[in-house]
Amino acid sequence: MKTVGFIGWRGMVGSVLIKRMIKKKDFDNINAIFFSTSQYGETINHFSIKNKFLTLENAYDFKKLYELDIILTCQGSEYTNKVYFKLRQMGWKGYWIDAASNLRTLKESLIVLDPINLKDIKQKLNLGIKTFVGCNCTVSLMLMAIGSLFKNNLIDWIFISTYQAASGAGSKFMKELILQMGYISQNISSFINNSSINIIDIERQISKYMNDPYFPKKNFHVPLINSLIPWIDKKIKNTNQTKEEWKGQFETNKILNTKKIIPIDGTCVRIPTLRSHSQSFTIKLNKNLSVNNVNNIILNSNKWVKIIPNNFDDTINYLTPSSVSGKLNIHVGRIKKLNIDKNCFSIFSVGDQLLWGASEPLRRMLKLLI
Ligand code: HSE
Numbered sequence: 001m002k003t004v005g006f007i008g009w010r011g012m013v014g015s016v017l018i019k020r021m022i023k024k025k026d027f028d029n030i031n032a033i034f035f036s037t038s039q040y041g042e043t044i045n046h047f048s049i050k051n052k053f054l055t056l057e058n059a060y061d062f063k064k065l066y067e068l069d070i071i072l073t074c075q076g077s078e079y080t081n082k083v084y085f086k087l088r089q090m091g092w093k094g095y096w097i098d099a100a101s102n103l104r105t106l107k108e109s110l111i112v113l114d115p116i117n118l119k120d121i122k123q124k125l126n127l128g129i130k131t132f133v134g135c136n137c138t139v140s141l142m143l144m145a146i147g148s149l150f151k152n153n154l155i156d157w158i159f160i161s162t163y164q165a166a167s168g169a170g171s172k173f174m175k176e177l178i179l180q181m182g183y184i185s186q187n188i189s190s191f192i193n194n195s196s197i198n199i200i201d202i203e204r205q206i207s208k209y210m211n212d213p214y215f216p217k218k219n220f221h222v223p224l225i226n227s228l229i230p231w232i233d234k235k236i237k238n239t240n241q242t243k244e245e246w247k248g249q250f251e252t253n254k255i256l257n258t259k260k261i262i263p264i265d266g267t268c269v270r271i272p273t274l275r276s277h278s279q280s281f282t283i284k285l286n287k288n289l290s291v292n293n294v295n296n297i298i299l300n301s302n303k304w305v306k307i308i309p310n311n312f313d314d315t316i317n318y319l320t321p322s323s324v325s326g327k328l329n330i331h332v333g334r335i336k337k338l339n340i341d342k343n344c345f346s347i348f349s350v351g352d353q354l355l356w357g358a359s360e361p362l363r364r365m366l367k368l369l370i
Helices: 012-023 064-067 077-089 114-126 137-151 173-191 201-208 242-258 292-299 312-320 355-369
Strands: 001-007 030-036 042-043 053-055 070-073 096-098 111-112 130-135 155-163 264-267 277-285 304-306 330-337 344-351
Touching: 012 130, 012 355, 030 064, 064 077, 070 355, 077 096, 096 242, 096 355, 111 114, 111 242, 111 355, 114 130, 114 201, 114 355, 130 292, 130 355, 137 242, 137 277, 137 292, 137 344, 137 355, 155 242, 173 201, 173 355, 242 264, 292 304, 292 330, 304 312, 312 330, 344 355
Parallel strands: 001 030, 001 070, 070 096, 096 130, 111 130, 155 264, 304 330
Antiparallel strands: 042 053, 155 277, 277 344, 330 344
């Protein structure tokens, strides 16, 4: 049995991962050791994991880490930077599986999303690659949705507009959005049922509350509720892109191992939803395909993709963040040939960014190793 160390397993991505692992009985096949960056030495009850009482190990204890066959971390880039390189320098030959983005650009790492690159993962394992990193969430979700169009070499370029949930930014951002919802709702509850107050006056009141000094916006800096933020992550030097937008082209081409770069760009937008990311793709194909052709290519790509028929009822019920939250299904709909160009399509997709967008590819990579 392989000894696997888990770091960052109580955060948002980590806890979704552990839940899935419990459900799939993955802990039966490994010797799991749980680490903590701050609460090591403590014994905690975790009734659903094999050993009922877990004593947390120190996540910076290099001697302990060195003994592990596999390290799976959802702790974030800072931890990875502090530990990964030093551990490798010490000669550690174990497998490192990471949710953070900073190792994705290394030559020695492989970005993993096995429904897309299982063959490549197996080849790289045989070649001795030992560092496996999950994709950016929007990239994973795009590849799960329309990866078959890439794999059939049908794409000239893509422009993506994202609609990303608050949880993508982290748990404190998610909490802040809930606080923002509560703040507005508490303050306007007396107006909303008062028929003598005009709805436009209520909207003005809301706007006033959004700008008052007690409005909770420590993390987002601005209200996300009743608004949106068309900026995610830092700016990439000497470009007009944010890092989230930059990742689209880099990670997609790295994971697909493309000989000629497929141009991908977009605008990434934070919206006031709690969980699951949505994306609108404008795609230039290199062939004049029918909508039916495109539907079939997408439908046959993996078992999680569900095509949502392009009508009002199905779209409002199934092409929404809430319809996929907590599920592995990737919903793809609004598939249209555009008036602008016979080779151009637009497609809308929703998926749970904490599952296929983050934890599930790592869980499946771990399963491949054990
Ligand atoms: N970079 C992503 C975001 C995280 O900010 O939404 C993945 O959920």
